[in-house]
Amino acid sequence: DADVTQTPRNRITKTGKRIMLECSQTKGHDRMYWYRQDPGLGLQLIYYSFDVKDINKGEISDGYSVSRQAQAKFSLSLESAIPNQTALYFCATSSGSQETQYFGPGTRLLVL
Amino acid sequence: QKEVEQDPGPLSVPEGAIVSLNCTYSNSAFQYFMWYRQYSRKGPELLMYTYSSGNKEDGRFTAQVDKSSKYISLFIRDSQPSDSATYLCAMSGSGSSNTGKLIFGQGTTLQVKP
Numbered sequence: 001d002a003d004v005t006q007t008p009r010n011r012i013t014k015t016g017k018r019i020m021l022e023c024s025q026t027k028g029h030d031r032m033y034w035y036r037q038d039p040g041l042g043l044q045l046i047y048y049s050f051d052v053k054d055i056n057k058g059e060i061s062d063g064y065s066v067s068r069q070a071q072a073k074f075s076l077s078l079e080s081a082i083p084n085q086t087a088l089y090f091c092a093t094s095s096g097s098q099e100t101q102y103f104g105p106g107t108r109l110l111v112l
Numbered sequence: 113q114k115e116v117e118q119d120p121g122p123l124s125v126p127e128g129a130i131v132s133l134n135c136t137y138s139n140s141a142f143q144y145f146m147w148y149r150q151y152s153r154k155g156p157e158l159l160m161y162t163y164s165s166g167n168k169e170d171g172r173f174t175a176q177v178d179k180s181s182k183y184i185s186l187f188i189r190d191s192q193p194s195d196s197a198t199y200l201c202a203m204s205g206s207g208s209s210n211t212g213k214l215i216f217g218q219g220t221t222l223q224v225k226p
Contacts, residue, residue, distance in 0.1 A: 099161070
């Protein structure tokens with residue numbers, strides 16, 4: 001079984017709709033992250049959480065919100081989706097004692 | 113100017129070639145350097161991890177860090193078609209400035225032709 005899972009894997013939605021992307025991990029890591037990936041731009045950090053009570057904005061948090069429901073679960077919401085939020089979204093985890101991050105398989109989002 | 117610069121390619125080489133992938137960076141506080149490999153429609157997977165300067169070898173892969181030049185490299189020997197993927201460099205700081213955040217390059221797309 002995968003250590004970091006994301007649901008859904010693919011999603012098509014319309015402008016103005018609220019959607020939620022979910023991430024779960026079985027690695028026992030305390031830190032979790034949400035990134036988006038666009039062609040030619042690499043990975044950009046949206047939000048990160050070092051534990052359940054600690055949530056921080058990343059480089060591009062506008063238009064997004066997150067919820068850390070438990071150590072193992074971290075959700076990303078688009079309150080009112082817009083077309084330029086069409087991208088590939090990745091969840092990642094890390095241990096506080098290590099620098100390396102481990103990524104989920106991604107969610108491909110299309111906003112029409 | 114971006115903190116981390118990486119030539120996006122694409123880079124196309126014949127099977128068996130030696131591949132050199134590079135990143136430059138501007139933040140001298142970076143101490144941890146990583147290379148991730150991302151296959152099409154998959155999440156990035158950690159390939160190599162290096163702390164501070166020096167070389168690290170793992171099979172056909174060698175990672176080099178030159179902090180004086182703010183330059184890191186990944187070498188792939190005897191490249192195989194299965195190495196065809198996008199390679200992302202990533203780095204972060206340490207000590208009191210460490211937030212656990214990784215800064216990624218744009219990624220280089222590599223194609224190894226049989």
